[in-house]
Amino acid sequence: MISNFIKNIFGSRNGRILKEYAPLVKKINGLEDKYQKFSQSDFQLETKLLREKFKENNDLDCILAEAFALTREASIRTLGLRHFDEQLLGGIALHFGKIAEMKTGEGKTLVSTLPAYLNSLSGQSVFIITVNDYLALRDSEWMGEIFNYLGLSVGTITSSLAPDERKKAYECDVIYGTNNEFGFDYLRDNMTYELNQKVQSKLSYAIIDEVDSVLIDEARTPLVISGSAKESSNLYLKINKVTQLLIANNKDDKLFTIDEKQKSVSLTEDGHIQIEEIFVKNNLLQKNETLYDPKNIQLLHLIDASLKANLMYHKDIDYVVENNEIVIIDEFSGRKMPGRRWSEGLHQSVEAKESVKIQNENLTYASITFQNYFRLFDKLSGMTGTADTESIEFQQIYNLEVIVIPSHKKMIRKDHIDQVFLTTKEKYNAIIKDISIIHNTGQPILVGTTSIEASEYISKLLKVQKIKHHVLNAKQHQKEAEIISQAGKLSAVTIATNMAGRGTDIVLGGKDISNTGATPLLDNPEKIKKIGGLYIIGTERHESRRVDNQLRGRSGRQGDPGESRFYLSLEDNLMRIFASDKVTEIMKKLGMQDGEAIEHKWVSNSIENAQKRVEAYNFDIRKTLLEYDDIANEQRKVIYNQRNDILSSDDLSLIYNNILRFTCDDLVRNYIPLDIPSSQWDYNLINDTFKSDFSIDIDSSGVIEAGDHNGRETFKKYIQDVINHKIETNLKILSNEDKKELIRNIFLSVIDEDWRNHLNAMDYLRQGIGLRSYAQKNPKNEYKRESFEMFEEMLSVNNFETIKILAKIKISNPNVSDKLTKDENADFDKNKVNSDISRNALCPCGSGKKYKRCCGKL
Template identity: 45%
Template structure:
């Protein structure tokens, strides 16, 4: 009997059916325009683009232009690529333009589909980003679809790692830019570390179309992009803290060996506080519970872990003045591998060897927060429906399944469950041999490199020719996938491998032509293509007779999406195909979710060795298990995002402030406001509100004014005058400092002074933000323990990070004011000394940067303007702004040390 829900769906249709039905009239409208656009000349197609832009400028909406714009793209693609877009591709393009994820099966033409919304949105002149999962696909798609955009009068760019700056700027300046998610994220961070507006590459975050959207926005959502560089040397701090830990007794801490965690008890915290105060590590009047102590608490916790959880000759060895980790599974040394978050340094201090500096985060962002910067987002994938809730909640993206152009003819078999892994692999090998003999191509999906190589070894022993596709063969990915549809081909792949390249039955014509041209460059391409098409047509016939592509999966993944992706490799464009999953009770997923009970049942049924249980109930129970794991992973991602959102608000504020400073021609007003705020803080501190004149600390204020403001004003005499109040002293200090800084500007020259002010502001913001990121990392690592005290760790993190941010802004004002107050022009002799020091520092930095991540900037470089005596009016005359910097960095002087000294 049918359930009520099923009956309702039959009568009213599913929500997805209604969405698809609602777009059909728009598709019919585009089709009706086709004859009109077929009659246009190539020049008229380009002229249409100019006409659309003009209409947009006059106030017409993109939605009004959609039918004509899509008809124009369809005609351009037909002429340049010989591909006429199907109605389902037009429909998918409409969904993308409207800010949704279009779920389309493999081989339905997602790459071409993206050109429709990309063209329409590029008409605004704000640029469209098309995001792919790897550099190969970004280059391939940009070259392939670039022909369509060129025929429409648009420019195309591609962004890739280690790209020359000029080329990268041009790529971002194009109408449509293809790039990987990693490169886009790193460029965003690099842009927000620039010192000059002209050096920024990303001009706007208007519209992004994300290919393989589930891989980028779900699977990689927890991976932060980090640009790091060497930090300042803290070896003395590690050594001093290390002297405290041996004096702790058992009541001062607790150890949880299961989770490899240590925590201090209340007695331990009290003892530590007294000890750190006595040694002068903890400032007087500051407690370990204060937000300012977060970094210190982190270091003392790491020191305790180093002493109590890590044992010499078990977890690590000491060799040649170096702590080398030992792999707990193999017992081998892991040279070059280091523990993060200062733990390795804590072990080095414990063993009294040289302490290597930590890498410090200069800038970081998660994919979740990067892609939420865009005004509008669209996505394409073959598998998104199972994660629809997450896409809706985090990214405000709807998921709509676009119908296939032809009905799916693939046969999906029920899972076969064996008792042991050995029985499963024996059955897999027999199935592969059988398919190979009858000429059916087979794609075998494995969950790891290790398993793909184990299966490869089994087939080698039986003499079965095959290809292996995993991370070690990623360069040959396209070539291996192109051959995977040939008669009798056996391809063993890790589950994610080969995405973005279709497996075409009989082989890939384009690949055959390229291979033939590589062998004989003088051959006629047209003749080669004709021969390749004939070969592929013959091979395709054989494969179709053998049953199409057979996808055999050797294990269920934690996520149903990954299984569906693998299954979707077969049955492309209505082709016949077959898919099957071979499992065993020893597989991770089966083992974790109650395989003992199933093992007992199978035993009672008297199953013989090599037999499998095949039943729809098994499929249902496995799907439920996978849904549970997916829900748990979603909760983890959601919780991480809540923490990252706190930092993201602060990141936006800092990056926004930097941009404002870079866009300003004159930052004098900002600097003046900062200086006046510092004066207010000093007066409030030394002349407290509602206090009597004899309680004022005139001497303290005088000393602070000289130190912070660089002005020798008669503050003590002012505080002793009759009838003077705090507002009078403020006004006098404003006037004295304004005159002092005006005199300094006259010495340097107004233009030079404005440039120095801007550089000092940007450098100080960057230095403070770097320190703040480290403190937030440390706070996040310890805030979880607040849960034991019935306090919500997220609220605690929000409150304390806000206090830390306020403290950052206060210290920023002070530091900028102090640095500018201490500036003075250099003498000729001092200039020579400074340049010599810069060259030495640069050499040292280049050595230190060798181990930094791609795109890393030095954390503590020579910042001459940020130091007393750091800027000189004659430095510019000696070294031209466009000359190579004398420090040897290879950059122009104005982009290197000239950015500071000039």
């Protein structure tokens, strides 16, 4: 009540911000006459002048009106499209680092050209992120005409692009690509061994199309670059058999319980006992062992993963089996995600369940969440048709404010109240009946489903009724744009799995996608408007209101008529898990019978409340993921900064001296206890350590003079000089350039190896950290503390191993083979080298060269 009173007096914040933008829109419109008089050559000249103007005061805001007006005129001349005032408002919001919510069909792709051109005038590249390669290519070619007319270069990053082509693309003023490609390029750049191998330009400004899909829907799955572990195991198959036995014996939830709301399975005490008995029989456990013994914790994790795989992950809903592999389906977009794998043994457990080849467990080489990748940009903005329902999350996680931009034309779509049935069968019968009635009028229909299974079932029912239709799901990804472009034709019936993020407008009358510009209509749109426009049928409510709104938003674009209705049953997942009790009670009060549908506000409110609860739960999951990744992110920054320093430094002496000093500090700390006189030091242990670790013979007992109260400092200075002398002696045969390259490669190799090991240790820590709660400890705090200790230990080991390699390395004859060996008796056969060795890693023969320039030379 109070908030509504304040809004009535002062207006909403959204309204106040739009009022602040209004003078800028007026100024842009005032420049239209000026730029209409420009010749083609004047546009590129004006771009140069605006760049000079920016350099004078380093403020893009001062040239916003000119840049926007110039872009609009360029768009008119190249594409025949003029930015509306509402699109100008959207562009202004994007420039100021906000999310512009613009309904479907309002021209978001065109809007992005305004802030992209303006921000490119700073000399930094602008990244425009799309949800798939098709849209990246389409938009870069289409909008590229505007940018080229203005004198800007345009690049496109796709999955098929070679490294040298990627580098050229990143040198362009405006770069189109997917969130996955940009994220993976960032990780790969931080794994290179030469500075010129880096491809990605400075992360200055990004515009994310379908921002809710990228920053929210995909935020739960981190980007991971991984490699296969050395050995695979039949353990997953054995555990899968145990799991299936457990499922068969689980009567009255005695062995395990299922919580569909939390998407988790929990073993009971009886379940633990039965599993331990089975494991003992199969020699997976000794008789006196339990699952909770430290060495058996992995078995506990794999059982949990196997139970989830068998009970919570379903074929054609969560994944498909393709070419004897498990391919994940994005639950929000319905798209297949080849190459992506679930972690923590879940993917292997699903492979065991489906009896396909179990791929080796992956070792993580590098990883980052989308949240932390996009927070690396100096400025971030986004566009979508549905962001307002997630505005709190955008604000809290990304510090992005959502601005709702008014539509150019009034929305006249009719959104009918949901129809709710008792059973799924009744629901589908009603859907097919209504499709038949609507189809006979010629009104185009789009049916949205939440799974491949549902889309194929409806298709089967329509075939029985002999109704011609198209199906779009993860199995027909290649035809996506073609199918959607025809969904607005007269009498068209299209079934689509999760319409979220499809990125192609449905134009009444259909459209010819062979031409990206002013596309000709295939049918008369006026005829379709008269019979009601596009009719949206939702076969189930999604967990997120936003995804439902995206489906609805496919109809009623740019003031077109349209209709939408959702058909639900008490057997739907959302209803069954979150809302069935309340809705059943309402149905009983209203005296509903089998076969009848109910349409009532009470029911709609109950469903919306259920969706809000699920959204809150999913937000907590994403927030928790980010809190854990924030810890790893700080460590990632340290490692990547170290790598960048090593790659970019012409003089590595400062880095080397610091590593040597830290190593000697640790040696003294480890082998010489504080406040113990030098006469009581264990000199034999010190001497043996130096001999084995550094191949140095020292008589440390003669170093410290009697009565020297500062013995530790004196000794540290001594060993630092001795180790440094040994390393200089080892490398003196090399030229300065070869020495620098060798040291650089050793630094990077050791960092990468230790960082890989640390990431995998962090994965294991994360998997087991929940058990800390049984000891009345906060898992998050414990993870923070333990991971910090592990990181400090890793840095210490990293320094030690680097110095150890440099001290033990030997160069036999650099003029002949540049062969460097850690051991004089090393026996190395280059024909037996593992093919998985990175071509930029040090060659295992010990030459000090990169593998690609030595034994891996093609």
